Each structure stands twice: as C-alpha cells, then as structure tokens.
Amino acid sequence: MEISVHDIFRARHHIEHFVDRTPLAPSVPLSNLIGAQVRFKLENYQRTGSFKPRGAINKMRMLSEEERKRGVIAASAGNHGLAVAYAAGLVGTSAQVVVPERTPKTKVAGIQRLGAELVFHGTNYDEAEEYAYRLAAENGRSFIHAYEDQHTIAGHGTIGLEILLDWPEADVIVVPAGGGGLILGIAILAKSVRPDIRIIGVQSHASPPWYYSFRAGRMVEVTYRESLAEGLHGGIGQKIFPLVLHYVDDFVLVGEEEIAEAMCWMARQHHQRVEGSGAVGVAALRNGRIPDIAGKNVVCLISGGNVDDERLLGLLEAQERVEKTADRGLSITPPS
Structure with missing residues (x-):
C-alpha cells in the first residue's frame, strides 16, 4: 500500500465541503499541569461527532x-x-x-x-x-474498511494538514490508536512536512495490539478486555503495519480508571463531551505516559465525542462520590 502527501491533498479537495475544519484549542489547565503548551484538535466537533x-x-x-x-x-x-x-x-x-x-x-x-x-x-x-x-x-x-484502505487513510491525513497549517511549531502529536488508519494518515503528512515531529499513539491496556506489536517489530496476539474506549477495540491492519512502524515514533498505554478520569476532566475543565476513545490522549498526558514533552508544543487529538449520556453521567457521579469521600478523610479499600 502506498499513500503520499499528494493523496492527502487530493483527499482534502474531495471532502472540504462535507466536513468541518475543527478547532485547535489551547488547554491552559493541561499545559500548566504537564509543563508544555497543549492544544486539543477537537474532532468531537466534526460532523457525526468524530473524525471518521x-x-x-x-x-x-x-x-x-x-x-x-x-x-x-x-x-x-x-x-x-x-x-x-x-x-x-x-x-x-x-x-x-x-x-x-x-x-x-x-x-x-x-x-x-x-x-x-x-x-x-x-x-x-x-x-x-x-x-x-x-x-x-x-x-x-x-x-468500506475502517482503517486498512489508502483512500480512508488519506482522508484522515487531512487532520495532520490542518494541525500544521494552524500550528506549524507543533513538536508532538498524540493520537488515539485503534486499527491504525488515523495515526498513519496524520503521521504521513506530518513527517513529510516536519521529519523531526514526534507522533505518539495511545491505546488502552484492554486493547493493546499496536503497543506490543510495535515493540516486537511484528504483529503479535494480545488479550482483549472490555473497555471505556470501545472505539479502539480490535485488531490492527496487516497491510499498513510496515508503514506504521516507519512513520510512528511510539505507542503508550493507559488504564480504564485513567480514561474515566480524563473523560470527567474534559467535561469539568473544558465543558467537552468526549468518548473514551477520544480521551486516551488526555489520559496519557495527565498521567505522565509520554516522556520528554516539558516545554514542547503538544497537540492532543480528541477523536470523538459520541458517548452515551448515562455512561458519562455515571462516571461524573462516581468521581464526585470519590472526591466527597476523600474530603471527609475516609479510607476505602478497593475490593480484591
């Protein structure tokens, strides 16, 4: 499979009247927390609620x-x-x-x-x-494949184009990683323009095929579990695997509690409705999963916001209960 920058520019021409150029919004709270300049690429604002x-x-x-x-x-x-x-x-x-x-x-x-x-x-x-x-x-x-198709990948690469047009000084782009089409499209565009830019993929411990396969240099079998980030759940693209190894710098993992906290944090700090898959980059940054970013310009892709009302409300209520318990000075031992 071959995908070029030209393919991504052509994709932009094909889709520009049918998708929105989403905001690249600064996050002062997250910037202060991690000592970097962080901006969110808000694809939860996209038509249908995700980058797809x-x-x-x-x-x-x-x-x-x-x-x-x-x-x-x-x-x-x-x-x-x-x-x-x-x-x-x-x-x-x-x-x-x-x-x-x-x-x-x-x-x-x-x-x-x-x-x-x-x-x-x-x-x-x-x-x-x-x-x-x-x-x-x-x-x-x-x-119509979700990620293992050159035209689909080129379409997703338009996100990378928008990022660098809006913020040419970006040093790191943090991307939720499912099948691999999204991160590959962004990486091809970004690395072609800025070879020194770092592209970091984020997966959950519940669905970590890219994390382990990237380190092994080959596709490996992993165990899958239920996750808040259900949109990232599943296998990875065999055809695109060599390209991902070439263009992407690293993958990191986050846990379910960290994803839940990131979803709640986005709702409280930025009034953003973000699904679990879209919040994994925030989780990685908040919990120090990505090294060497102090003082850097960091883009965190928020890939989607299609979360059920009951799920998000339940997470917010659960976090509020935990905070009230902590305020009262009580200690709760988690079940074994």
Missing part, C-alpha cells in the same frame, strides 16, 4: 457508478458506521452497517437516523467485521 467522515467520504468519492448502485457495507464499533451512513447519503448510495451487539446507544441511534441498515453481530469489532465480509460476498456491496 474524513476517510469515509474520500473513499466513497472513489467508487464507480456501478459500485454506488450496488451499495456499500461496513463493520464498525460505531463511529465509522456513522460516517459511512453520512457519506452514503452524500454520494447517493445505500449503506449497510454491521456493529457489535453492545455498541453505544448514541452511535446506534445516529446510524439509524442517517438512513443506514443496521445489523448487530458479535461481541467485538473483529466479529462484526468477519460477518460484514460474509454479507458483502453475498450481496455484492462494496466493503
């Missing part, structure tokens, strides 16, 4: 008339499905989206509202993807 339309629209613009007549199909943990449904409406094709059974309700409702046919299958993204491929073979729809 950038890649989906660019891919759909490449479909032939015959492919559009047959329709498209995608597997998704939620946000890619929203983007495919949105893009399908723009290009005049029908969409079928396969999601795991426990996909957040806000994402399910959005996919249905945008007119896609929703299919529930499996307990995780990999199971949904396997079933979607089977359906594609049966019904002739074009499969």
Whole structure:
C-alpha cells in the first residue's frame, strides 16, 4: 500500500465541503499541569461527532457508478458506521452497517437516523467485521474498511494538514490508536512536512495490539478486555503495519480508571463531551505516559465525542462520590 502527501491533498479537495475544519484549542489547565503548551484538535466537533467522515467520504468519492448502485457495507464499533451512513447519503448510495451487539446507544441511534441498515453481530469489532465480509460476498456491496484502505487513510491525513497549517511549531502529536488508519494518515503528512515531529499513539491496556506489536517489530496476539474506549477495540491492519512502524515514533498505554478520569476532566475543565476513545490522549498526558514533552508544543487529538449520556453521567457521579469521600478523610479499600 502506498499513500503520499499528494493523496492527502487530493483527499482534502474531495471532502472540504462535507466536513468541518475543527478547532485547535489551547488547554491552559493541561499545559500548566504537564509543563508544555497543549492544544486539543477537537474532532468531537466534526460532523457525526468524530473524525471518521474524513476517510469515509474520500473513499466513497472513489467508487464507480456501478459500485454506488450496488451499495456499500461496513463493520464498525460505531463511529465509522456513522460516517459511512453520512457519506452514503452524500454520494447517493445505500449503506449497510454491521456493529457489535453492545455498541453505544448514541452511535446506534445516529446510524439509524442517517438512513443506514443496521445489523448487530458479535461481541467485538473483529466479529462484526468477519460477518460484514460474509454479507458483502453475498450481496455484492462494496466493503468500506475502517482503517486498512489508502483512500480512508488519506482522508484522515487531512487532520495532520490542518494541525500544521494552524500550528506549524507543533513538536508532538498524540493520537488515539485503534486499527491504525488515523495515526498513519496524520503521521504521513506530518513527517513529510516536519521529519523531526514526534507522533505518539495511545491505546488502552484492554486493547493493546499496536503497543506490543510495535515493540516486537511484528504483529503479535494480545488479550482483549472490555473497555471505556470501545472505539479502539480490535485488531490492527496487516497491510499498513510496515508503514506504521516507519512513520510512528511510539505507542503508550493507559488504564480504564485513567480514561474515566480524563473523560470527567474534559467535561469539568473544558465543558467537552468526549468518548473514551477520544480521551486516551488526555489520559496519557495527565498521567505522565509520554516522556520528554516539558516545554514542547503538544497537540492532543480528541477523536470523538459520541458517548452515551448515562455512561458519562455515571462516571461524573462516581468521581464526585470519590472526591466527597476523600474530603471527609475516609479510607476505602478497593475490593480484591
């Protein structure tokens, strides 16, 4: 697979009227906390609530008339499905989206509202993807991959272009890492313009394939667990693996409690609604997971904000209870 800066500029031309150029907003609280200049790239402000339309629209613009007549199909943990449904409406094709059974309700409702046919299958993204491929073979729809496609990746690379146009002095870009298409697109653009810029991916301990595979220099099997960052849950792209090794500088891990705290922190400090997958970069920065950033210019990508009301409210209430307990000077021993 080959993806060039030219591909990313062409993607920008294809999608610029159908996506928003999202803000790059300073975070004074986080900057003060870690001793760096931090700005958030707020893709939770994007249409459909995440970065995903950038890649989906660019891919759909490449479909032939015959492919559009047959329709498209995608597997998704939620946000890619929203983007495919949105893009399908723009290009005049029908969409079928396969999601795991426990996909957040806000994402399910959005996919249905945008007119896609929703299919529930499996307990995780990999199971949904396997079933979607089977359906594609049966019904002739074009499969729109969430991350292992050069047009999708080029679309995501437009985020890197916007970042460096708005802040050419950026030294580090911190990116949530799921399948790898988002971080690769950003890294290709950023490294081509600024070879010295650092690109750091963030995963959860519950879904750490890039972290361990990056260190091994080969794709390795890992154990997956349930996570607040369900959008990052699942395997990584075999075709893009060598490119990620070449362009990305490192991957770090964060825990579930750190993700929950980051989601609450964003709500309280910045009044931002951020899903678990979008908050992992904040979690990494707040907990010192990324070395050598003191005095640096750091971009933290907030990749999405599609979190269920009950989940975010529950996390905020739980944190408030913990704080009240601490204020009373009580000690609580966690269950073993």
